Amino acid sequence: MSAILRDMSLDVIVVGGGHAGIEAALAAARAGARVCMVTFERAGIGRMSCNPAIGGVAKGQIVREIDALGGAMGRLIDATGIQFRMLNRSKGAAVISPRAQADKDAYQKAAQALCEGTDGLTIVEGEAVELLVSGTAIAGIRLADGRQLHAPRVVLTTGTFLGGLLHYGEEKISGGRAGEKAAVGLSGQLRALGFRLGRLKTGTPPRLARESIDLSALQQQPGDEPAEPFSYMTGKLAVQQVPCWVTHTNTATHAVILENMARSPLYSGQIVGIGPRYCPSIEDKVKRFADKTSHHVFLEPETRDGDTIYPNGISTSMPRDVQDALVRTMRGLEQARIVKYGYAVEYDFVPPTQIDASMQTKLLRGLYLAGQINGTTGYEEAAAQGLMAGLNAARTLDSREPVVLRRDQAYIGVLIDDLTTRGTDEPYRMFTSLAEYRLRLRSDNADRRLTPLAGQLGIIEPARSRRLQAKLADYARAETLLISERVDGKRLFDWLRTPQFEWSTVLSRLPALSALDPEALQTLEIDARYAGYVEREDAEIARLHELEAVSVPRNLRYEDMTNLRKEAREKLAALQPLTLGQAARIPGIGPGDVSVLRVYLKTGVGVPVHG
Numbered sequence: 001m002s003a004i005l006r007d008m009s010l011d012v013i014v015v016g017g018g019h020a021g022i023e024a025a026l027a028a029a030r031a032g033a034r035v036c037m038v039t040f041e042r043a044g045i046g047r048m049s050c051n052p053a054i055g056g057v058a059k060g061q062i063v064r065e066i067d068a069l070g071g072a073m074g075r076l077i078d079a080t081g082i083q084f085r086m087l088n089r090s091k092g093a094a095v096i097s098p099r100a101q102a103d104k105d106a107y108q109k110a111a112q113a114l115c116e117g118t119d120g121l122t123i124v125e126g127e128a129v130e131l132l133v134s135g136t137a138i139a140g141i142r143l144a145d146g147r148q149l150h151a152p153r154v155v156l157t158t159g160t161f162l163g164g165l166l167h168y169g170e171e172k173i174s175g176g177r178a179g180e181k182a183a184v185g186l187s188g189q190l191r192a193l194g195f196r197l198g199r200l201k202t203g204t205p206p207r208l209a210r211e212s213i214d215l216s217a218l219q220q221q222p223g224d225e226p227a228e229p230f231s232y233m234t235g236k237l238a239v240q241q242v243p244c245w246v247t248h249t250n251t252a253t254h255a256v257i258l259e260n261m262a263r264s265p266l267y268s269g270q271i272v273g274i275g276p277r278y279c280p281s282i283e284d285k286v287k288r289f290a291d292k293t294s295h296h297v298f299l300e301p302e303t304r305d306g307d308t309i310y311p312n313g314i315s316t317s318m319p320r321d322v323q324d325a326l327v328r329t330m331r332g333l334e335q336a337r338i339v340k341y342g343y344a345v346e347y348d349f350v351p352p353t354q355i356d357a358s359m360q361t362k363l364l365r366g367l368y369l370a371g372q373i374n375g376t377t378g379y380e381e382a383a384a385q386g387l388m389a390g391l392n393a394a395r396t397l398d399s400r401e402p403v404v405l406r407r408d409q410a411y412i413g414v415l416i417d418d419l420t421t422r423g424t425d426e427p428y429r430m431f432t433s434l435a436e437y438r439l440r441l442r443s444d445n446a447d448r449r450l451t452p453l454a455g456q457l458g459i460i461e462p463a464r465s466r467r468l469q470a471k472l473a474d475y476a477r478a479e480t481l482l483i484s485e486r487v488d489g490k491r492l493f494d495w496l497r498t499p500q501f502e503w504s505t506v507l508s509r510l511p512a513l514s515a516l517d518p519e520a521l522q523t524l525e526i527d528a529r530y531a532g533y534v535e536r537e538d539a540e541i542a543r544l545h546e547l548e549a550v551s552v553p554r555n556l557r558y559e560d561m562t563n564l565r566k567e568a569r570e571k572l573a574a575l576q577p578l579t580l581g582q583a584a585r586i587p588g589i590g591p592g593d594v595s596v597l598r599v600y601l602k603t604g605v606g607v608p609v610h611g
Helices: 002-007 019-030 059-068 073-080 104-116 186-192 251-259 282-288 320-327 379-398 411-422 446-457 462-484 503-509 511-515 518-529 531-548 566-575 580-584 591-603
Strands: 012-015 035-039 053-055 081-087 097-102 121-125 128-134 137-143 148-150 153-156 165-168 171-174 198-204 207-209 219-221 244-248 296-301 308-312 338-340 343-349 367-369
Touching: 012 019, 012 137, 012 379, 019 035, 019 104, 019 121, 019 153, 019 379, 053 059, 053 073, 053 379, 059 073, 059 097, 059 379, 059 411, 059 446, 073 081, 073 097, 073 104, 073 379, 097 104, 104 121, 128 186, 137 153, 153 379, 251 282, 251 320, 320 338, 367 379, 379 411, 446 462, 462 511, 462 518, 503 511, 518 531, 531 580, 566 591, 580 591
Parallel strands: 012 035, 012 153, 035 121, 153 367
Antiparallel strands: 053 097, 081 097, 128 137, 137 148, 165 171, 165 343, 198 343, 207 308, 207 338, 219 244, 244 296, 296 308
16 A cells, blocks of 8 residues: 555545545545545545534525536435435425435445546555645645555545544543544644634434334424435435334433433533534433424434434433433333433534635645534535535646535535634534525526536536526426416416415416426426515615625735724634625624725725735
């Protein structure tokens, strides 16, 4: 292997084989780079260390966007999913989101096979312990065994492994996840290079033996029929789905937790990292929501044929004996046997205002960060960052402009802009409410929004472009029919803005529609129903584009702009926004500050740049 590494000519090194690392390595390879993925073990690529599920509210939209850009996550879950559901069907098109349970073992094997079979991608087992630096630029990495890999671009996707520490009650174990060691060498070096680091926490529930659960006592939760795929390239999804089940915590569960709260590392002061606000541990739920006597717990199979159940809703770091007791207070779980105990993991992260919108660090040229190292939580958020980091790492090799998605263009754009402009001091999770233009950023139209861009960038296969063109052609045919057909003097297209007007009425008037692509018809129906709202969004987007079109030079001497408020000068200097639009989104920057900055930029007076 040492000889292979010495002779290897690399463009991009990706550190980590999780969901961010997979998409980063594949995206860089699709963009033509020679890529090396460094991971502790080849067999760990794509491992689902927490919930074996992909998608969910807003997260499902992200997966569709990853797929529209040629990424892998959508195809992997379509190939290995065991239950598919479309969430929020009754709540409006903007929040409808796909979600699927995965066979986690099958997903992991499929991800590994995809990486191993990708041209231009080499996998190396080892631990990255040092960044090789030349001046202010990255030059490669050194592995724990002394081997060196040299490349002008490095993408760090370290997940929860950076300084990882596992907590089982009072017991503390160094590790990135159960049974795997932590990455301990990089945190100190990042600090020495001038990066600020913080500490976050996440957790996982115990896993239960299926044969020990009385499933007959529980409510069954089936998948949707027919199942809808994630990938636009999958077509019809033929899958034998497996059910999940629902149980609940109760007053006895909460009593066990409260009696042992002093043994919880969350409340004893043992854990210092900040946990996810929207996915708290069960002890945190019981403490914070003391008025609630019950919480849902979803029992989800981890594999199609295996015996392990994931009890979604009781993430915990309580001691093992307490976990045994609290689980057995719940209906159907009276005899449940824990096969793997839950734990919390603390890890280091790099507050993400230290990267720019291309995912490159501001301090070290050629170093990119993606995933939980940027303070996010979730497979989907990590994969989206990885795709953009890998793509931009490859594109900038020959001085091509990096790809930056706008907030009105993709949830991925919202995610990255939130991280790089606003930062986070707690694990960031995507929600539809974070997107101002969510009527445009729907799960049904991600291909229409992003696949043309991917085609221009040359990172998708021709079949995907042909598939989209056929869909758009059917959309145009259907739209023409709806505009030309009238009922009581009013176009069918306009009738769809009336809530009580059914799509079945359209089909009865225009039977020719039945021969067209159902996905195209679904998108057209939604576009017609929400046309008025989208027009209002368009006006807001136009104002956004006006601000985004005004570039802001790097390294302005904001401290010399005396007409700006002191707080504004400090925040602008700290973040160094690249556009007036980004400046306007910095917390604490008001419309008046933006107007003053615009005058400075327009006149060129008083805007000296640091040398």
